[in-house]
Amino acid sequence: MIQVGQILFILSVLVILHEFGHYITARMFKVRVEKFYLFMDAGFSLLKKKIGDTEWGIGWLPIGGYVKLAGMVDESMDMEQMKQEPQPWEFRSKPAWQRLIIMLGGIIVNILLAWFLYTVVYTTYGQKYVSTEKIQKNGLSFGETGLHAGFQNGDRILSVDGVHQARFNRLVLDALLGDNIEIERNGEKKTIVLTDEHKAEILSKEGRGFVGARNQLSQVIIDSVTPVKNKPSVFMAGDQIKAFGNKSFFYFDQLTDELKKHKNQTVQLTVLRNETPVTLALPVDKDGNVGFGETVFFGPSLEMTDSFVNEVVSGSEAEKAKVQKNDIITGFDNKEFKQFSEFKSELKKSADKDITLNIIRDSKKMALPAHVGSDGKLGFGLASKNQPSYEIVNKLSLGEAFPEAVKESWQLLIYNVKQFKLILRPKTEAYKHVKSPVGIARALPDTWNWEFIWNFTALFSIGLAFMNLLPIPGLDGGHALFTIAEMITGKTLSEKAMGHVQTAGMIILLTLMALTFGNDIYQLVVDKLL
Incomplete structure (x- = not known):
């Protein structure tokens, strides 16, 4: 809900102000406005009232609105x-x-x-973006569609169609909308051409997630496990991958690249389970996969006492419980947890129940009464003191913010043009991914966040x-x-x-x-x- x-809130703000633009200019030139409607009133309206020459109303169909000019x-x-x-x-x-x-x-x-x-x-929350330079300092990690398009794990993207992009989220979008991508691989510059067929595969399977930061193997933990084709996984939630045979790797993608060299074989993988090394016999399929993408979900290996709250979602149960940024959460109901994955797993068992959250704030232990949501979540995010931060936050003055706002709006208009051109190229199949308000609503966060809402409205x-x-x-x-x-x-x-x-x-x-x-x-x- x-x-x-x-x-509905975003559409209402946009439609009312858009139609007000027509209304105020019409009145400015003394044109009679017969109707002003939020949403369409096909057949009937939910509310209506005539004031002067204008009938003001709300329609039942939330797909826009209109002003009727005489x-x-x-x-x-x-x-x-x-x-x-x-x-x-x-x-x-x-x-x-x-x-x-x-x-x-x-x-x-x-x-x-x-x-x-x-x-x-920009003046209230700051201008925030993920730094391209920071996130790809040691190269990037690519999904299957990215690898199929010609990228390799560890590549750094230098430019798209000759333009360097400082914002990583924009860089990913540029790659999907552009054609010639200049990369650096092992100290050499190369050019990758993304064909319409490559773009169709990326959009249909992974979208913007086809490229991201490289995960250090030491900071990755198996978060949860699901069976594949009714066969149980050899992994257990909480397993931490340590080595493949007699080889150890720094990045997770180095491990997956090595596994691709052992297709249709059974390999030995060492994991740390409950602080004890365990060797697993892991079958590798014909494509070089062992089911990481199908049977397990990965999350950062967060030590509870070495992590801190970096986000409290507005309107969430965590906010109601008065959880604050920089709090250290150790557990709940006087149960302490070493790993965040263990904490999440136990928290889900307490879905829709009242708990007492144990935290450390300013070196003092505190107990906060809290209610766990029906989804088994409280609504906060953690960051590790040992994990790199890729985000840049620039809080701007009014004089700095307005020119940046104009610049951002112009860039977004250009992106809309590029995306429209992409939709008109049938081979990219981008037209299949056009969203209605129903699809957009499903992609919105399930908690109310004013910063997100105002950014999204703009x-x-x-x-x-x-x-x-x-x-x-x-x-x-x-x-x-x-x-x-x-x-x-x-x-x-x-x-x-x-x-x-x-x-x-x-x-x-x-x-x-x-x-x-x-x-x-x-x-x-x-x-x-x-």
Whole structure:
């Protein structure tokens, strides 16, 4: 429900302000606004009230909103009004330049909103990103799709299409949207060309997770175990991999690369189990895999007393229990745990129950009453004093934040253009990954976090501005295109032709919406059933 609440809140803010952009510019040029609706009122509305000439309301279908301007062919498809003599207060009676401003009013407000939100975020929470230089200091680790595309574990990405990217999350996106990726491998520079087929495989299987930081083997622990094809795993939760045969490795990907050299063989793997070395006979399949990606999930090997709370999720049970950053959590109900994996495993057994959390704060032991969520979580994150931090946080002044907000909004607009071009290349199959509000809501965090919400709203606002700029009839960009053509040629489309164009545009938009909503709803049902 929190995810639904977040997407409804974000959509409401964006739709109301976008439509307000049309409303305020229309009123500025004395155009009568007949309706102002949040969400669509197909058939009926949830709430409505007429104030002056305008009916204000909330529709039942949360896929947007609209303002109905007198004398304009829009989503309402009200052609009867267009048969009457034009009136001074109607949209069609205004000069083309005024109509163009009204059409672009929503887009302008979306961009201004992004500028405002990013400025607030940068001055309040700081400008945060993962440093490319820090995360790939010792090279990167790649998933199967990345390796198949030609990368090797340990590669460093220098640039994409000749441009260096300081932010790692942007670097990954650049790699998926670009073509020529310059890397450094063993001191030599090489170029990898990502084909559309490579991109299709990456997007369908691993997405942005196809590349990441290299995990040190000493800091990786088997977090939980599930059987494969009804066969029990040889691993146990809490196992820590120590060596392969008589070889030891520094990075986890070095171990997996070595295992690929022993396809269709059974190898000896040494793990540390309850502080005791145990040797396991591990079968390697024809692809060089031993089931790490299928049977186990990996988490950092966190020693409880050597870790500290680095995040408390807003609205979470941990926040209600007054857990604070830098607290050291030792256990709960007077049970102490050495590894974080052991703590998580026991915590899940106490799902939806009250516990007493044992912590150390400022060298003092404390006991905090807490309630464990139904998912077996409290809502905090840990970091190890011994683990490297890749994040950079720059808290900016107002004078510094605003230019950065403008720059960020411009970059996001460029990324929207690149992503749209990628969607139009069928071989990448990127069109399969377009999300409706249902799909977006499922990807949102299940706890309320204002920093995330305002960042996401600003991001979404730029996306909405770009979408409305597209020259598709029914969108602001389509209306603006016809108005610009009129300003250049001096000729206007007839009401009848405009009606046909609007109908065609609405059919296109509704078809696209039906496909994206249908795909996300189908996936939601499948996930619930399986």
